Amino acid sequence: MRSVLRDIQDTVIKYANIIAHVIDVDVEIVDANLCRIAGTGAYSNRINEDISNEGFVYKTVLASGQPQFIEEPGRHKLCLSCPKQLICAEKLEMCTPIRLRDEIIGVIGLICFNDRQKQHLLANKEAYREFLGQIAEFISIKAYEKQEAERNLAIVNLLNQVVNNIDKGVLILDKDNIIVHANGSAMKQLALSPTCFQKKISLEATGDSLLASEEFKITIDNKVYYLIGDIFPVRLRIAEYSKVLIFNEIKKVKSGIYELTNIHNDVRIGNILGGSEIMRQLKAKVLKIAASHSTVLITGESGTGKEMFARAIHAESSRQNYPFVAINCGAIPDTLLESELFGYVKGAFTGADPRGKIGKFELANKGVIFLDEIGDMPLYLQVKLLRVLQERKITRIGSNQVIDIDVRVIAATNKDLRAMIKENKFREDLFYRLNVIPLEIPPLRERKENIAELVMFLVAKYARLFNKKVTGVDEETMRILERYSWPGNVRELENTVEFMINMMEGDGILTTATLPKNLLEHRSEQTNRECPIRPLKEIEREAIEQALKIYGVTTRGKQLAARQLGIGIATLYRKIEEYSLS
Structure with a gap:
């Protein structure tokens, strides 16, 4: 059993010596294990002895909790089993329990070894009994203080372990903003060294409030950090502790929001299907421009995969380890688009999130923002976007704080922006600022050589998704798919394949019976148009001849002719050779 009195033995010995000196009787103090913790006179050289074989009076006190007064030690009934019965050197013994809460932790006794001491104590029996009780209480208080100190130290150690293992940074500062303590996260986020303690920092609120916490600007060794957190005053009377700052660096907050809201969909250029000449040229261009920081304007019809190419540019660039943040400017109401792009602070406008919001440009810092x-x-908003592109700075709604950003902007549209400029619907200066690197994604009808490859890829995707086994696509069905114009481009093709997988019979073959109605109607119309007309090869030859006359036989002319004819450049060369048109 742990001895509480042993933990304060030095104090207990001092009490025993003082009592003995004041009242001129000897003192003995034992713990709950009947080990002598303190003693004077005959017992002064016998401290730390085990007296369990002879301390029968003390045993009774420990068991009953009642004080004892033994006027004839060695002859009292409590002494019958004691080995010193009848030969005890003690003349009188007065003892009382030492309590700590509801536990008896020891016994304190006044011992007389001569008649003078005995008579003196008997003459003041009640006063000494009361005095002994007070001394027992003093010792109990010291034991309690010792336990509380140990408990507080344990709590502090526990709290330090908790603080050092939480993800947020914690700084404890004194009244002069000198660092008293910093946890591991704070050391890491602020790049602090072990010499940071007792170093003064500059701490000021920016006035902005985000995510229900304040934003602070903190300067340490001439390095500036922006933090999101809260300051808590230390109300304990500890001189060196004034306040506690619990925080996350704002870039870490942004990273956390990005991780929670972003769907990881990394697209490398090698993942983009399409082996046609026009697609090979497009992919080569993506690889060439990926290393740049210039803005890119991707144009193309709806469903051509503009975001996929934007993601490929990000994935192939030096920004690949930083965020890719996409926002559809057409899907968000005008009144909300500004706050989505630039964010806002607490109380910026009626109906705003009371915690404030970080905008997409801030979330995309160091990475890419895709403005679809x-x-x-x-x-x-075009005016504000132009200013952001020129100055590389943003300001949250409701805030006066200017925030530097490093973001590559990739924009996309399926509209004719030049025509919109003439109609005063799009700013010409913004167009030229966005159109530094133009990237045009061809519609699916201009790269029909890719259709079969795309079909098989999508078949495998949806067969796996729906847990179905597909054994193949029959020739007639594939021919219909390749001849269709696909006004909805790859998105329409994907929807069609998903429909076909759902309509497939148990044999696992995709036939014309699985095609949607619009493709079957298109085949019927095409057949009706072709039947009463001349042979297809004759029409094809004439069409190619006409296209070459218009666009010429240079490499560029043939590329334009192929695009107008709706065939790939490789197909055009093959047809020229077949019809001896070169």
């Missing part, structure tokens, strides 16, 4: 359907952005 840029043609749908209202004119007043």
